[in-house]
Amino acid sequence: MNAPATSAAPKVGFVSLGCPKALTDSELILTQLSAEGYQTSKTFDGADLVIVNTCGFIDDAVKESLDTIGEALAENGRVIVTGCLGARQGDDGGNMVQNIHPSVLAVTGPHATHEVMEAVHKHLPKPHDPFVDLVPAQGIKLTPRHYAYLKISEGCNHRCTFCIIPSMRGDLVSRPIGDVLTEARKLFEAGVKELLVVSQDTSAYGVDVKYRTGFWDGKPVKTRMFDLVRELGELAKGFGAWVRLHYVYPYPHVDEVLPLMAEGLVLPYLDVPLQHSHPDVLRRMKRPASGERNQERIQQWRDVCPELVVRSTFIAGFPGETEEEFAHLLDFVREAQIDRAGCFAYSPVTGAAANELANPVPDELREERRARFMAVAEAVSAERLQRRVGATMQVLVDSAPGMGKKGGVGRSYADAPEIDGTVRLLPPQKISKTLKVGEFTKARIVAAEGHDLVAMPV
Secondary structure (H helix, E strand, O other): OOOOOOOOOOEEEEEEOOOHHHHHHHHHHHHHHHHOOOEEEOOOOOOOEEEEEEOOOOHHHHHHHHHHHHHHHHHOOOEEEEEHHHHOEOOOOOEHHHHHOOOOOEEOOOOOHHHHHHHHHHHOOOOOOOOHHHOOOOOOOOOOOOEEEEEOEEOOOOOOOOOOHHHHHOOOEEOOHHHHHHHHHHHHHOOOOEEEEEOOOHHHOOHHHOOOEEEEOOEEEEOOHHHHHHHHHHHHHOOOOEEEEOOOOOOHHHHHHHHHHHOOOOOOEEEOOOEOOOHHHHHHHOOOOOHHHHHHHHHHHHHHOOOOEEEEEEEEOOOOOOHHHHHHHHHHHHHHOOOEEEEEEOOOOOOOHHHHOOOOOOHHHHHHHHHHHHHHHHHHHHHHHHOOOOOEEEEEEEEOHHHHOOOEEEEOOOOOOOOOOOEEEOOOOOOOOOOOOOOEEEEEEEEEEOOEEEEEEO
């Protein structure tokens, strides 16, 4: 007797836009879809419906999200929208996405895996016999196998005047420390060699639960940034892996983490979103922490850990910014020796309090200041990169065609994926030397080119 024919599993197309926090939301949804037996795809072709995870922060991101939703509707017709844009109101007080694209099947806000799955179940009933065992323990990841983002909290307690993220993602909600460490261990066990810690405010981890004591592996651990970073570092050490910290606000207690970096437990790298340097601009931005002391704090960090690399982002042309205040920012970048800096020309965001501030800076001047900032920042970065020439560094290999016989591309501890520079690896001089994606190699730095380094594997 022939076995009865089985129908193909329903197929869900998936598009993920926005920041690493949104990426981790996408990974949770994809993991649940796979656990329930759905096929997933990065394209619309042949999909029974499409999920678009949106970004709604700045105007360019809103446009990209709305355009992607429109494209998905045109090519597929059955679209579920999630993410930050899904939480934004339109001019009439209704939902922005539904106002512009009324034919979408459903709209949810960010970190809404349950709501998204409810919509999927309604419009595309789940398969009768899910193959749960086919889902890897670490879940479905959108990053290469050797690095992954680890989100430790959701939301933000700050009310910066240029930002509307709290209105979309809510106030700070820290994940239980046992859950975070369990996920980290699963990722390391799956072969991850670099764990990138992300959140809206990594330094505030545990504030919402008053740093309560949790449990992991039968031992008490406080829900606190220092304790989390220490445990992650100890865990990573057993797998020979890196831990990199992002979105670290410069609160005084961050000082406690620098000795962990100095002893090699976590990477000596801090992504600190400073945004500006002038006290008056920072007050108009309603930035947390003592912004006026940032230069002093960075110097103290470097005294404890001389190898520290600081990356940051800044805003040029914020409402009311004078030429004197902007010159203060340029001086700060030079004197603080910011290793990696990005800059946005201020862009009004619908619903942001900064829109009501006096003396907006003209568009042309905003762009001109952004360009001047980047010229200074790139000169500082190039000078600091030049100091690396002659050093031997550990490099994590991201690309190595033909086992690296013709060279490859990797990153040092100073380079976060996709936002910093890379290390161009030359063909090894030793015939026996090979390079493998996802593994470390020692390399001697022979040159600096722009934002990148050139190195010889040794």
